[in-house]
Amino acid sequence: MSLPKTSIRPTAADHEPQGAHAPRRAAASGWIGSALEYYDFFIYAQAAALIFPQLFFPKGDPQVALVASLATYGVGYVARPIGAFFLGRWGDTHGRKNVLVLCMLMMGLSTLAVAFLPTYAQVGVLAPALLVLLRLVQGFAVAGELSGASSMIVEHAPFGRRGYFASFTLQGTQFGQILAAAIFIPMARLLPDQAFTSWGWRVPFVLSVVVVVAGWLIRRRVPETPAFKEETETAAVPENPIVVAFRESGGNMIRVMLMALMNVIPTVTTIFGAAYATQAAYGIGFHKDVYLWIPVVGNIVAVVVIPWVGTLGDRFGRRIPIVVGAVGSGVMSFGYLWAISQHSVTLAIVFSIVMWGLVYQGYNATFPSFFAELFPTRTRVTSMAIAQNIGTMLTAFLPAIFALVAPPGSIGIPMRIGAITLAITVVCALAALSARETYRLHVHDLGERDGVPIPRPEYLRLRREAGGSQLG
Numbered sequence: 001m002s003l004p005k006t007s008i009r010p011t012a013a014d015h016e017p018q019g020a021h022a023p024r025r026a027a028a029s030g031w032i033g034s035a036l037e038y039y040d041f042f043i044y045a046q047a048a049a050l051i052f053p054q055l056f057f058p059k060g061d062p063q064v065a066l067v068a069s070l071a072t073y074g075v076g077y078v079a080r081p082i083g084a085f086f087l088g089r090w091g092d093t094h095g096r097k098n099v100l101v102l103c104m105l106m107m108g109l110s111t112l113a114v115a116f117l118p119t120y121a122q123v124g125v126l127a128p129a130l131l132v133l134l135r136l137v138q139g140f141a142v143a144g145e146l147s148g149a150s151s152m153i154v155e156h157a158p159f160g161r162r163g164y165f166a167s168f169t170l171q172g173t174q175f176g177q178i179l180a181a182a183i184f185i186p187m188a189r190l191l192p193d194q195a196f197t198s199w200g201w202r203v204p205f206v207l208s209v210v211v212v213v214a215g216w217l218i219r220r221r222v223p224e225t226p227a228f229k230e231e232t233e234t235a236a237v238p239e240n241p242i243v244v245a246f247r248e249s250g251g252n253m254i255r256v257m258l259m260a261l262m263n264v265i266p267t268v269t270t271i272f273g274a275a276y277a278t279q280a281a282y283g284i285g286f287h288k289d290v291y292l293w294i295p296v297v298g299n300i301v302a303v304v305v306i307p308w309v310g311t312l313g314d315r316f317g318r319r320i321p322i323v324v325g326a327v328g329s330g331v332m333s334f335g336y337l338w339a340i341s342q343h344s345v346t347l348a349i350v351f352s353i354v355m356w357g358l359v360y361q362g363y364n365a366t367f368p369s370f371f372a373e374l375f376p377t378r379t380r381v382t383s384m385a386i387a388q389n390i391g392t393m394l395t396a397f398l399p400a401i402f403a404l405v406a407p408p409g410s411i412g413i414p415m416r417i418g419a420i421t422l423a424i425t426v427v428c429a430l431a432a433l434s435a436r437e438t439y440r441l442h443v444h445d446l447g448e449r450d451g452v453p454i455p456r457p458e459y460l461r462l463r464r465e466a467g468g469s470q471l472g
Contacts, residue, residue: 017443028168028218040108078139079139090102144381147371167313177296181292249374261391262428268417273340294349298353306361313369314439318432319435322367322429322432333421373446377446
């Protein structure tokens, strides 16, 4: 759909579905929902690296226990594609708001249940079996969060500001990680090791009950998007969005799947990095509470940087920040792991700030808008959910693979893991370069082959107008 031919200059509203837009409320819902859900998801990640090897697996070989514990973290990612097929379809047929509430409830309840699990010493193999089962529910639930929240914000946002508003979804995920680590830090510092191992680690999981209450209160107030309402009013909602998504958007789904391999960076930072730095088998010797400050500091920087990067994406496009963020953070992973190998907390924090807090955010702040914009409204949640979660699933077992490729006692661990990380981030960058630029397409043209980008001068004018309009 091209610009309307009229003597009256078009406004930003001419490029959007008609109806009440509420970008601020949608962004707040995405921010808070993502923060709460990823608080849940990442407290599990921290516990898998720091606590679970000692509690839920046999105590014979510490390397086997570590690999098994990190593998349970990966199991949650295996459930993601399954959840994506179900929750993505639900979001495209029943609405973005409904799927986000459903995700919140499942995630909160499954995480709360982890707090009450018995240990291996109490019930034997039933303990890791229950842990895996709850991890599967977590992975299933989180599969619809980012795609649903990103779609809702992109469809509510004013023309020319989709990148800025959608970036708050990822700002929420970073805050969730800060909160997850911040809860563990006082527990690890103030409690004796025995108390922390026996019951202290359970407290953050109990607090996830807040997810159920707060998430429902927030998300029930956000209206459904005008774009989805138009789809329902014109009977354009497909009966089977999964089939339509693969038929119409298969190429872009492959691109998103490859770009989602960037999950390797948080894997290196928060999962393998934690095990490498703190597990006695590796001999580095960072205390748990000391190491937990490293991702916290990086995430604090990221929270500040993300909206700024989102604004850059609205001005100059999505592909450049993604490419720079991907390759740059891949290169920086060598330095981050090297700093840990040097037993230097200071250097590890510096590299965490640069790699994770700054460079990686070029990708992290941009992908919510870019992924959603690559697909049409009728299959947006389905397409993004399936493609993104298959990509992240492929990185699911990287922590366990890293532990096998670079086991305790081996030499050159930073080079081995850094080389794998850089290779994966280059693949992500190439996938981004092969995709169509989307920032100058309006909502009706997103994901459509015949959509015509707005000329840049006209786009900048409309973007300036949108800065003060449609901000519900």
